[in-house]
Amino acid sequence: MRVVFTKGPGTSYDIAVHRETGAELAPRNGPGGHPYLPHDLVHFLVEAEAGIRLGVYGRIAAGDNGLFWPADAAERAKAARHRKSKRPKSSPGAQADMARSEELAGIAVPVWEVRHGHAAELPAYVTVREIPPVVDRIVSRLDEYSERWHALPVGGSLTLTW
Numbered sequence: 001m002r003v004v005f006t007k008g009p010g011t012s013y014d015i016a017v018h019r020e021t022g023a024e025l026a027p028r029n030g031p032g033g034h035p036y037l038p039h040d041l042v043h044f045l046v047e048a049e050a051g052i053r054l055g056v057y058g059r060i061a062a063g064d065n066g067l068f069w070p071a072d073a074a075e076r077a078k079a080a081r082h083r084k085s086k087r088p089k090s091s092p093g094a095q096a097d098m099a100r101s102e103e104l105a106g107i108a109v110p111v112w113e114v115r116h117g118h119a120a121e122l123p124a125y126v127t128v129r130e131i132p133p134v135v136d137r138i139v140s141r142l143d144e145y146s147e148r149w150h151a152l153p154v155g156g157s158l159t160l161t162w
Contacts, residue, residue: 022063054097
């Protein structure tokens, strides 16, 4: 699966997913908010580096639509009916992977910001003793992509493979 992050004005961005399993997905806007580390790019790097297989991107690669909608109108209507008629069911493993992705992203970004002088100190919810070893590897990946993202012009993109 290929995931394309396209830079918009300010801290906005779009995400497009090209996958082999499941309906073709329409691109969507990302939540923005960070000039170096788009939220969804952080989750991609966290999940890839930590080996999280049932997080956002593993589920999408397996055919789940996640936060996306099918590009085809008929598929989109079918997905909307399915979402209204059934509460999403998730395995305990998938729930744990999603929670782990959020936890690691919530630690790795502040660690990256402190190391690069974008923040003076870690937030109160992050203590040095509680930082898992995988965070150093994740921060290295954030280093690799943050400058590349920041240097992109509006309309420029990064493509990552899951």
